[in-house]
Amino acid sequence: MTNKTSLQKSLGIGLTLGVTLLWLLGVTASGLVAQHEMNEVFDSALEETAQRILPLAVTDILNRENGARNQRAPALKDHDEYLTYLVRDRQGNLLLQSHDADPRVFGPLPQEGFSNTSTHRIYGASAVSETIYLEVAEPLAHRREAALEAGLALLMPLTFLIPVSLLGIWWIVRLSLRKVVDFQQSIExxxxxxxxxxxxxxxxxxxxxxxxxxxxxxxxxxxxxxxxxxxxxxxxxxxxxxxxxxxxxxxxxxxxxxxxxxxxxxxxxxxxxxxxxxxxxxxxxxxxxxxxGAISQSRHDLVPILAMIVSDFESQAPGRITLTLPESEVTSFLDPDAFAILVRNLIENAIKHGSREQPVEVSMAADGTLRVRNGGNLIPPDQLALLRNRFARSKTHATGSGLGLAIADAIATGAGMTMHLRSPATGRQDGFEAELNVACI
The missing domain is CATH 1.10.287 (Helix Hairpins)
Incomplete structure (x- = not known):
């Protein structure tokens, strides 16, 4: 598992998140400005409404018969009122009210100018030497609803713009990095x-x-x-x-x-x-x-090379080697000369140090797994781990330089393969085995 990610993915996600964040900040700023402007418009409407209603209310109150007190302005038809008003005298006595007005919304005594309660925005104006007051109230919920709708109207396009921006940014980044990706693929x-x-x-x-x-x-x-x-x-x-x-x-x-x-x-x-x-x-x-020099620039079939090398050893040690080959080709980027050196050293090591009463088994599977096994005494694990070193030998009376397995391991390592050494050999109680996969390059 790795924490690394591609440059295209990082740029695409980073730029999209950055643009989205800027848009959200812009929408927030626009919403705040729009709310401020709407409040000014609503306040102007409150003031204008009060200025329009006040003369009519004063005329109506002054033309009443003596003793007439509070009256409710009739409604031409049922409707929801966003603006309600009260007309009171200086002591707070109610003289006139709109048909849907709630006196509890207003303060106990009338006052001029703008004021706020927990639920309403109120504007008051006076007439007749400040003896008659008109107060117009507007619910704050109405203003919040208008601001929310305006904000949603600004946010709605983002639901379409964000996916479009993601695709656009991804396409532009991919187009810009196309040559870099080609460069990467040419190396890989x-x-x-x-x-x-x-x-x-x-x-x-x-x-x-x-x-x-x-x-x-x-x-x-x-x-x-x-x-x-x-x-x-x-x-x-x-x-x-x-x-x-x-x-x-x-x-x-x-x-x-x-x-x-x-x-x-x-x-x-x-x-x-x-x-x-x-x-x-x-x-x-x-x-x-x-x-x-263990790697070649093209693939080669290693089966005939292995057969030829085993044939050469047959003349040196008749009847000592059994060979098992696959029916299909086994191709690899392993250099043929390097493969020949590797196999020769493994077989030579098995012939020299293996039991003369048991054959040396050389096999290659269709998946490229090469095995060289021989009988003989067990090799302790501590000695087995040292056999890859130069001039390292197990306890044996056979002649040798101690370089065969070191050469084979150097070729395997240079080609990016892993050579496994085992004692006892797989499926046996004794012996030695070398195994590697030549097709994994």
């Missing part, structure tokens, strides 16, 4: 052995240094590998040729000498030269295995 799709420069000409300016650095790294790596391979090839020629020449001279000298003692000494020298030749060959194989 190439084989591990492809060290050619990566095309970065069409990348955005911010990513050009990355492409330049990658190409420089690939160039340095390519030069290092070529130098390593050149050194390995030259060393093989410079070491093997003199050793072969010295071995040939020793063998000719051996045929000319009659003394048994000198022949025995020369035989020891001959064996030492053979061991040195084998050791130099193993060291060169190890250098090649650790030089990074």
């Amino acid at each position: 799709s190439r084989g591990a052995g492809d060290l050619s420069p990566v095309a970065g000409d069409q990348l955005p300016r911010e990513f050009e240094p990355i492409a330049l650095a990658v190409n420089r790294l690939l160039e340095r790596l390519h030069r290092a590998l070529e130098t390593e391979r050149s050194f390995t090839a030259n060393s093989a020629h410079e070491l093997r040729t003199p050793l072969a020449t010295a071995l040939a001279k020793i063998q000719r000298l051996k045929t000319r000498i009659q003394s048994d003692q000198l022949k025995a000494d020369i035989a020891d020298i001959e064996e030492s030269l053979r061991s040195l030749s084998v050791l130099s060959g193993k060291l060169l194989e190890l250098a090649k295995a650790e030089g990074g």
Whole structure:
């Protein structure tokens, strides 16, 4: 599980959230401004209504017959009143009221100007030397309802704009990063052995240094590998040729000498030269295995290579090897030469250190799993863990340099594979087994 996410996803979500937040802030500010303006309009309407009604109310009150007190203004038809009014004298006596007015909404004594109660906004005006007061009341709930409807009207478009913005931002970000994604895919799709420069000409300016650095790294790596391979090839020629020449001279000298003692000494020298030749060959194989040349640029069928190598060993150890091959091809990016070196070392190790009474089992499955098993004594876990090291050997009387498994492990590691070493072998009570999957590259 990883916490990493893509740049496209981060930009898309971040920009959408940012735009949405700005819109919400804008709607909030617009709603507050609209509410302030609506309050001014409502206050103006209250004041205008009072100024219109007051002369009519004064005329009606002054033209009444003596003793007439409170009267209720008739309604032409039933309707809900947002504005209600009372007409009172200075002492608060009720003279006139609208048909739906509730006197409890107003204060005990009339007053001029604007005032608020917990439920209403009230405006009062006076006439006839401040003896008659008119007060008009408007429910605050009406104002809140109007502000809420205005806010909802501003918010409603966001339900459509946010998804549209998300799609638009995602499309723009994806279009802008298309070259970056192509650059990423070109690196991921190439084989591990492809060290050619990566095309970065069409990348955005911010990513050009990355492409330049990658190409420089690939160039340095390519030069290092070529130098390593050149050194390995030259060393093989410079070491093997003199050793072969010295071995040939020793063998000719051996045929000319009659003394048994000198022949025995020369035989020891001959064996030492053979061991040195084998050791130099193993060291060169190890250098090649650790030089990074285990991966090729194309896939190869490894089944015929394995069959050929086992056939070569049959001439050296007749009847010692049993081979099991799949009916289908097993292709891999593993370099054929590196695969041949790996298999040769595993089989050679099994023949040298395995029991001579039991065959060496070499098998490859259709999924690419390669197994080399041999009989023999069990290897303790502490020694088994050290067999991958150079010159490490288990307790055995067989000759060897202790480099075979180190070479095989170096090739497997360089190709990104894992080589499993087991003792006892799978399905047995003894023996040794090496297993790896060559098709997992």
